[in-house]
Amino acid sequence: MTTYLLAGGGTAGHVNPLLAVADAIRAREPDAVMIVLGTREGLEARLVPERGYELIFVPRLPFPRRPNRAAILFLPRFNRAVSDLAAVLRARKVDVVVGFGGYVSTPAYLAARRAGIPIAIHEANFRAGLANRLGAWLTTRVGVVFPGTRIRHGRVVGMPLRPEIQNLDRAGVRAEALRFFDLDPDRPTLLVTGGSLGARRLNGTAVESASALVAAGWQVLHITGQKSEVSDPGIDHYRMIEYCDRMDLALAGADFAVSRAGAGTVCELSALGIPAVYVPYPVGNGEQRFNAASVVSAGGGILIDDAAFLPAWVADELVPLLRDRPRVRAMGELAASVGGRDGAERMADLVGEALGRARGGVNPAIPGADA
Numbered sequence: 002m003t004t005y006l007l008a009g010g011g012t013a014g015h016v017n018p019l020l021a022v023a024d025a026i027r028a029r030e031p032d033a034v035m036i037v038l039g040t041r042e043g044l045e046a047r048l049v050p051e052r053g054y055e056l057i058f059v060p061r062l063p064f065p066r067r068p069n070r071a072a073i074l075f076l077p078r079f080n081r082a083v084s085d086l087a088a089v090l091r092a093r094k095v096d097v098v099v100g101f102g103g104y105v106s107t108p109a110y111l112a113a114r115r116a117g118i119p120i121a122i123h124e125a126n127f128r129a130g131l132a133n134r135l136g137a138w139l140t141t142r143v144g145v146v147f148p149g150t151r152i153r154h155g156r157v158v159g160m161p162l163r164p165e166i167q168n169l170d171r172a173g174v175r176a177e178a179l180r181f182f183d184l185d186p187d188r189p190t191l192l193v194t195g196g197s198l199g200a201r202r203l204n205g206t207a208v209e210s211a212s213a214l215v216a217a218g219w220q221v222l223h224i225t226g227q228k229s230e231v232s233d234p235g236i237d238h239y240r241m242i243e244y245c246d247r248m249d250l251a252l253a254g255a256d257f258a259v260s261r262a263g264a265g266t267v268c269e270l271s272a273l274g275i276p277a278v279y280v281p282y283p284v285g286n287g288e289q290r291f292n293a294a295s296v297v298s299a300g301g302g303i304l305i306d307d308a309a310f311l312p313a314w315v316a317d318e319l320v321p322l323l324r325d326r327p328r329v330r331a332m333g334e335l336a337a338s339v340g341g342r343d344g345a346e347r348m349a350d351l352v353g354e355a356l357g358r359a360r361g362g363v364n365p366a367i368p369g370a371d372a
């Protein structure tokens with residue numbers, strides 16, 4: 002019996018690949034003990050127990066950015082978190098730590114190192130985050146999604162997709178999925194999603210463009226994100242929801258998407274052959290746009306800046322595109338050509354390698370990917 006500790010959390014984009022890998026390992030080893038490490042504040046606090054996995058917490062300890070009281074207290078607190086965690090790893094006889102990046106992962110990597118436990122890492126974003134770049138000094142098992150991601154030992158395993166998305170038969174369940182959302186199975190459907198957090202620009206422009214989209218013969222499933230301030234236009238063929246717990250059904254119903262470029266959403270849309278307009282989140286160092294780069298250059302998506310995603314753009318560019326059904330279908334095929342569905346299995350193989358089991362199904366290291 003093997004005990005796995007999976008560390009990751011924050012937004013759904015960070016939790017879902019972790020759940021997908023946990024599901025893939027559990028399918029192979031029904032008696033595996035699975036412990037998830039997260040924070041109380043992240044979405045994992047709801048999503049992990051719902052999936053039936055044990056969740057334990059570390060305090061949320063972001064790296065200090067300014068010299069203040071919190072910065073002085075950071076090191077002792079962080080050290081304490083690492084020691085406590087190393088003790089948990091020993092007490093629970095954890096065999097391997099699998100980290101997905103973010104605040105939670107750094108103490109997990111260091112505690113694993115202290116307790117002499119092997120580590121495997123998954124990096125979902127094109128631009129690798131700090132926690133994983135640090136962690137990659139402590140292991141050679143580093144799975145990435147995008148060829149070209151620069152991180153030590155990175156090799157492409159793809160995005161772990163939850164089983165209900167990995168095995169989704171879109172055509173088979175499309176009608177039922179649209180009825181689930183109270184939508185018309187006979188209309189083409191535009192999915193609008195700002196990722197797990199929502200996106201103000203997408204919400205505003207989608208609502209203002211509602212009539213034009215419906216007049217083009219489409220219907221809209223608009224996921225606004227929680228606490229969004231946008232109000233429902235209240236017209237026929239336009240359905241607004243805050244957060245969608247059945248993303249598999251939303252994706253089954255979608256013929257086109259307007260989306261942020263979070264790594265998870267980009268990979269789910271591509272894997273299922275859903276073409277999209279990607280509007281990357283405009284802050285940070287613009288890393289979201291890199292997540293969409295491969296599907297966009299394959300012709301399966303269009304990239305547009307947040308500031309340019311306005312109702313006039315929808316009227317002049319998106320509506321004519323949506324009216325051109327053969328073009329929409331062709332874009333879907335091009336999206337599917339870059340999207341893989343076996344990321345969870347390939348990452349589970351990599352975790353197996355970290356445990357010293359036989360290698361299989363994983364690409365060799367990407368030449369030149371070492372930072």
Ligand SMILES: CC(=O)N[C@H]1[C@@H](OP(=O)(O)OP(=O)(O)OC[C@H]2O[C@@H](n3ccc(=O)[nH]c3=O)[C@H](O)[C@@H]2O)O[C@H](CO)[C@@H](O)[C@@H]1O
Pocket residue numbers: 012013014015017125126194195196197198224243244245246247248262263264265266267269282289292
């Ligand atoms: C602002 C921010 O920090 N964004 C990051 C965050 O995005 P975010 O959390 O939005 O993540 P992604 O786009 O990667 O994934 C969203 C996930 O949530 C699911 N979903 C979404 C909406 C919903 O109503 N229901 C639902 O289940 C989607 O199916 C998908 O699995 O993590 C991503 C993965 O590290 C990063 O690439 C993003 O840059």
